Every structure is written in C-alpha cells, then in structure tokens.
Amino acid sequence: MNFVAWKMLLHDRAKYLGLVFAIAFSTFLLENQTSIFAGILKRTASQILDVTDAEVWVMEPSSQYFDDTKPMRDTALLRVRGVPGVRWAVRLYKGLPVARTSTGHFAQSIVTGLDDATLVGAPRRMVLGSWERLREPDSVIVDRAGYFLLFPGEPLALGGRLEMNDHIGIIVGISEASAPFVSFPVLHARYSVAVNFQGQGRNQLSYVVVRSADGIALSELCARITAQTGLRARKTDEFAWDCIQYYLRNTGLPVNFGITIAIALVVGTVVAGQTFYLFTVEHLRQFGTLKALGVSNPRLVAMVLLQAFTVGLIGFGLGTGMAALFFEVSHLKIVTRGITLIWQTVALTGSCMLLVILLASYLSVRRVLVLDPAVIFRS
Amino acid sequence: MNTPAVRCQNLQKHFGEGDTRIEVLRGVDFTAMAGQLTFLLGPSGCGKTTFLSVIADLLECSGGVVKLFGRDIRSVPAAERVRFRRANLGFVFQQCNLLPSLTATENAAVPLLAAGARRRDAFDRARELLTRLGLGDRLDTLPSRLSGGQQQRVATARALIHQPRLILCDEPTAALDHRAGEAVMELLAAAGLAPDRAVIVVTHDTRLLHFAHSIAKMDDGRIVEVATRDPVSNQPGPALS
Ligand SMILES: Nc1ncnc2c1ncn2[C@@H]1O[C@H](COP(=O)(O)OP(=O)(O)O)[C@@H](O)[C@H]1O
Ligand SMILES: [Mg+2]
Numbered sequence: 297m298n299f300v301a302w303k304m305l306l307h308d309r310a311k312y313l314g315l316v317f318a319i320a321f322s323t324f325l326l327e328n329q330t331s332i333f334a335g336i337l338k339r340t341a342s343q344i345l346d347v348t349d350a351e352v353w354v355m356e357p358s359s360q361y362f363d364d365t366k367p368m369r370d371t372a373l374l375r376v377r378g379v380p381g382v383r384w385a386v387r388l389y390k391g392l393p394v395a396r397t398s399t400g401h402f403a404q405s406i407v408t409g410l411d412d413a414t415l416v417g418a419p420r421r422m423v424l425g426s427w428e429r430l431r432e433p434d435s436v437i438v439d440r441a442g443y444f445l446l447f448p449g450e451p452l453a454l455g456g457r458l459e460m461n462d463h464i465g466i467i468v469g470i471s472e473a474s475a476p477f478v479s480f481p482v483l484h485a486r487y488s489v490a491v492n493f494q495g496q497g498r499n500q501l502s503y504v505v506v507r508s509a510d511g512i513a514l515s516e517l518c519a520r521i522t523a524q525t526g527l528r529a530r531k532t533d534e535f536a537w538d539c540i541q542y543y544l545r546n547t548g549l550p551v552n553f554g555i556t557i558a559i560a561l562v563v564g565t566v567v568a569g570q571t572f573y574l575f576t577v578e579h580l581r582q583f584g585t586l587k588a589l590g591v592s593n594p595r596l597v598a599m600v601l602l603q604a605f606t607v608g609l610i611g612f613g614l615g616t617g618m619a620a621l622f623f624e625v626s627h628l629k630i631v632t633r634g635i636t637l638i639w640q641t642v643a644l645t646g647s648c649m650l651l652v653i654l655l656a657s658y659l660s661v662r663r664v665l666v667l668d669p670a671v672i673f674r675s
Numbered sequence: 676m677n678t679p680a681v682r683c684q685n686l687q688k689h690f691g692e693g694d695t696r697i698e699v700l701r702g703v704d705f706t707a708m709a710g711q712l713t714f715l716l717g718p719s720g721c722g723k724t725t726f727l728s729v730i731a732d733l734l735e736c737s738g739g740v741v742k743l744f745g746r747d748i749r750s751v752p753a754a755e756r757v758r759f760r761r762a763n764l765g766f767v768f769q770q771c772n773l774l775p776s777l778t779a780t781e782n783a784a785v786p787l788l789a790a791g792a793r794r795r796d797a798f799d800r801a802r803e804l805l806t807r808l809g810l811g812d813r814l815d816t817l818p819s820r821l822s823g824g825q826q827q828r829v830a831t832a833r834a835l836i837h838q839p840r841l842i843l844c845d846e847p848t849a850a851l852d853h854r855a856g857e858a859v860m861e862l863l864a865a866a867g868l869a870p871d872r873a874v875i876v877v878t879h880d881t882r883l884l885h886f887a888h889s890i891a892k893m894d895d896g897r898i899v900e901v902a903t904r905d906p907v908s909n910q911p912g913p914a915l916s
Contacts, residue, residue: 303774673768
C-alpha cells in the first residue's frame with residue numbers, strides 16, 4: 297500500500313508543496329538563527345582561539361573574560377616559567393588603543409602584543425605580507441576587515457601608517473583574523489611595540505601563554521600554576537567557554553536570539569504540524585474507504601508515517617540546503633565572516649523537525665484509528 | 676444450495692444516549708440466501724444504511740445476532756474480523772468512494788493489494804476485469820476524468836475483483852441514469868452471483884426490481900414485508916408484487 301500513500305500525498309500538488317515548504321522554511325529559520333547565534337557567541341572567544349599554540353592562559357585572578365583584563369606585574373612571566381611542567385611560557389599584551397590614519401580616520405582597535413623573540417600568537421592566515429615582518433621596527437599587522445574600517449574605499453596595500461598614543465605603526469601585513477565580537481580592527485605587533493600604543497610601558501602584562509611539557513595533564517598544570525603563583529590559569533577551551541558564558545550571562549544576546557529561535561520553533565512547529573494534520577484530516581474519507589476495504593490499522597499507520605517522513609525528509613533537506621546556501625554567500629561578506637552552518641544546529645533542528653513530524657503523525661494517526669469506516673456509507 | 680448468506684435475528688441498533696437516543700434498528704429479522712440477489716427497499720431514514728453497516732461489521736449492533744454464512748462474526752477475534760471482511764465482503768457505495776489519486780486500474784486493485792497480493796498480479800487482474808466491464812480504454816484514467824457511470828463501474832469492479840462471497844450495495848444506481856444503472860445491475864447479477872455467493876442491494880429505483888430474486892421492505896427499523904420469487908422458476912422476470 298506504500299504506493300497508494302505516495303500517490304495520495306502527491307495528488308494535490310499545491311498541498312504537497314505547501315507541506316514541504318512549511319517544513320523547509322521552519323528548518324531554514326531554525327538552522328539560520330541558531331547558527332548565527334552560535335557564530336556570534338564564538339566571536340567572543342576569537343582572539344583566544346586564534347592563538348593556536350597556547351594550551352594554558354594565565355591571568356590576574358580577577359580577570360573574568362578576554363576583554364576584561366587586569367594587568368599583571370612583569371615578574372609574573374618568570375614566576376610562571378618557574379612552575380614544573382611548563383615547557384615554555386611567553387607574554388601577551390592586549391590593549392584597546394584608538395588608531396588614527398593620516399587621512400583622519402580613526403577607530404578603537406584591539407591590539408595584541410606578541411612575545412618579541414618567538415612571536416607566539418601571530419596571525420596564521422595572511423592576506424598580504426607575512427607575519428615574520430613583525431620583527432621590523434614599529435611594524436603592525438591589521439586584519440582585512442579592520443583595514444576597510446580604517447582605510448574606507450582604499451584597496452588593500454602595505455606600508456600604511458597608523459598613529460596610536462603618539463607612536464607610529466607601519467602596516468607590514470594584512471591578516472584574516474577571526475572576527476571579534478565588536479567590529480574593531482584587530483592589530484598584531486611585538487610586545488615591546490604594542491605596550492606603547494596605550495599608556496605607559498611597564499607592568500602591562502595581560503596574559504602569560506603557556507605550553508605544557510610532555511606527560512602532564514593540562515588541568516594538573518593549571519592547578520600547579522595557581523598554587524605556585526596565585527594567578528588564574530585556564531585551559532584554552534575553558535577560557536574560551538568562560539568568555540562565551542560571560543556574554544550569555546551578562547548580555548541581552550541569549551534573550552534576543554532566544555526569542556527569535558522560540559518564534560521560529562513555534563511557527564515552524566505549528567505551521568508544519570498543522571499543515572500535515574489537516575492533510576490527513578482532509579483524507580479521512582479515503583482512509584475510511586481503505587479501512588472498509590480491509591486495510592488493517594497497522595497498514596494505515598504505516599501509510600500516514602510514510603507520508604509524514606517523506607515530506608519531512610524532503611522539507612528538511614530543502615531547508616538545510618537553503619541554510620547552507622545562505623551561509624555560503626554570507627560568510628564571504630565582511631560583517632558575517634566566519635559564521636557558518638554548523639552540524640550541531642543541523643542536528644538540533646533535525647531533532648526538532650523529527651519531533652514535530654512524530655507529533656503531527658501521532659495526532660493524525662489517532663484520527664485515522666478511531667475513524668468509523670461506516671461513515672463512508674453516508675453521503 | 677439454499678443456505679443463508681446473511682441471517683439476522685432481532686437486530687437492534689441505537690445511536691446516542693438519554694434525550695438524544697435514537698432507535699434506528701428495532702429488531703430486524705432478515706435472511707438473504709446464497710445464490711440470490713436480494714433487494715432492500717424502504718423510505719429514506721428507515722435504517723437501511725445502518726443495517727448494511729452492521730452486516731458489514733463496520734458498525735457494532737446494540738443487540739441481536741448477525742450470521743454470515745452461518746458464522747457469528749462477533750465471536751471472531753478483531754484481527755481475524757478484518758481478514759474475514761477483506762476476503763468475504765465487497766462494497767458498492769452510493770458515492771463511489773474511489774481514491775481520486777489512483778487510476779481506474781489501481782482503484783479496482785485495492786482489495787487485492789490490501790490482502791497482500793503482488794502489485795503486478797493485482798493490476799493484471801484489475802485490467803482484465805475492467806476490460807470485461809467495457810472500460811478497456813479507461814484503464815489509466817483518474818476518477819475525475821470518468822463519467823458517473825464509468826466511476827460506478829470501476830467501483831463495481833473493485834467490489835467484484837476479489838470474488839467476495841457477499842457484495843453489499845447502498846443505492847449503487849442513485850447517481851446514474853437509467854441505462855447506466857441497468858448496466859451496473861447486470862454486472863452485479865452476472866459477476867457477483869454464484870451458488871455460494873450473494874448480493875444485497877439497497878435501492879429506491881423500482882425499475883430495477885426485475886433483477887431481484889427476493890425483496891425485503893424496511894420501515895422504521897424493521898423488516899415489514901418479504902417477497903420471494905418462485906424457487907422453481909428462479910429466473911429474472913417481471914417485478915414481484
Ligand atoms: N452515527 C449516527 N448517529 C446518530 N444518528 C444516526 C447515525 N447514523 C444514522 N443515524 C440516524 O439513523 C437513522 C437511519 O439512518 P440511515 O441508516 O442512514 O437510513 P437510510 O439509509 O434508510 O436512509 C436516521 O434518522 C439517521 O439520522
Ligand atoms: Mg442510506
């Protein structure tokens with residue numbers, strides 16, 4: 297009887313397409329909103345995750361998240377290096393100076409100062425120039441999006457000058473840094489250069505970035521560092537989560553997105569579920585005829601489920617395709633760069649749609665099961 | 676030869692309870708013999724459709740006994756009742772109740788498919804039967820493209836295809852003109868009857884009575900009159916009085 301189920305489904309093209317599009321649209325809306333939400337949250341940890349060599353971040357105990365750094369004494373670096381299990385430890389400066397261009401444009405910027413000797417944390421993806429050129433005097437690297445903010449309308453080029461706190465930085469490279477949460481330019485420079493871009497030079501140490509020796513668990517190392525130095529030590533992924541959770545707790549982000557996602561969920565559920573339920577109700581007379589002709593209840597249930605899963609799968613596939621296409625285009629745009637369709641949201645949306653379909657089928661099937669086949673004798 | 680296909684005794688059926696309670700069947704005694712075409716007449720609302728539904732086991736009766744071919748189907752377990760209905764009953768409804776998404780062939784094949792027949796075999800049988808019923812050039816047509824008479828012939832084919840022992844028809848010719856009605860009745864009489872098979876037809880159309888071997892008149896939920904053809908000259912002939 298499967299082919300009867302399919303023929304019933306496809307017979308009314310308009311209703312069939314309506315069903316498929318209801319599910320596709322809800323899928324798209326859900327995947328789109330949850331992915332953007334996840335992408336924006338991840339941006340709060342961009343600068344942490346971009347330092348791919350770091351395993352442990354050490355900071356002032358009162359620092360809660362990346363953008364809230366309290367300076368440590370310069371001696372902290374040596375104290376961390378003295379902890380057994382540390383293979384190497386380097387300093388990292390984070391500042392928020394205002395950068396000006398000779399043409400009069402200015403923008404608050406995120407500056408990362410890298411260890412002069414090793415340049416640990418230098419941007420890996422370069423659009424122009426190379427990160428090794430940071431060794432040149434007064435050199436800075438600016439990210440592509442930041443370049444367009446500082447030099448609007450100008451083509452990407454090296455050699456431009458930025459002035460910060462009466463100090464000059466010469467652009468020697470343009471990077472593709474991960475997008476930060478706020479749309480500030482992302483600058484990289486040597487530590488000794490960067491500290492001068494904002495205020496005085498001493499005791500500006502923001503973070504000590506650590507790599508562990510072989511054979512020591514990172515959590516063990518963090519505990520040791522804290523015990524020995526009194527500083528806060530976090531594994532890289534823990535620190536990234538700290539940032540994400542800080543923003544979740546302290547901003548309107550979850551509420552705003554929560555509302556959109558809830559609306560998408562409710563509208564999607566109601567529209568998709570209702571459309572399918574009505575589809576079955578409209579076909580009750582046909583189900584009744586089949587029932588009278590001796591089609592058993594389990595067979596009728598199988599038919600309804602087959603119809604539900606057919607439209608569900610096609611709709612979900614279409615919606616996911618639409619979402620993928622959306623991000624395929626949007627991730628090329630500067631403001632939405634790095635925000636992609638992630639499998640977690642696809643899985644989440646898939647589970648939601650499965651639930652909707654199961655619920656709608658359950659309600660529809662109940663109507664079919666309690667259906668009195670005698671009604672078909674009535675006109 | 677003279678075994679009853681359907682035998683009902685003191686059949687009762689009511690709908691609703693209390694103030695809204697309606698007694699529809701008030702003790703129906705009825706017999707339809709195998710090998711015969713039995714007509715059921717009666718004014719609108721007297722309970723004919725309800726009665727057919729009870730015989731078909733599509734509706735539970737409130738009291739009394741129904742025996743199909745000597746067997747009280749209410750004593751049979753539910754799952755087997757579905758199988759029994761599938762194997763032994765065929766229906767022709769006033770509204771053809773064809774599935775609009777299926778072609779004539781597919782519609783006619785539904786009872787075989789429901790019984791688990793292979794699709795190829797079922798379609799072959801359906802095509803053969805429809806061709807015999809004069810629909811050879813309409814095999815792959817959807818019901819919406821068929822005339823009322825053609826639709827009812829497809830529905831008749833659906834009732835006949837699995838060669839059920841009992842065919843129940845509720846005003847099968849009501850929506851047809853006289854000639855199309857005659858054609859459907861001829862089909863039922865020719866292909867639906869055998870010494871061990873029976874057809875029961877509810878109708879208002881007295882012009883068709885010459886097909887009947889036996890006529891039962893129903894009024895107000897009871898059988899009020901039965902007329903039978905002479906069993907010796909058991910031929911289609913002029914209407915019974
Ligand atoms: N499901 C039902 N609920 C309540 N009343 C019903 C139901 N089915 C039939 N009836 C009533 O039973 C009576 C007989 O109906 P029916 O069997 O359709 O008569 P007929 O087929 O002879 O015209 C009518 O009065 C009708 O309103
Ligand atoms: Mg009726």
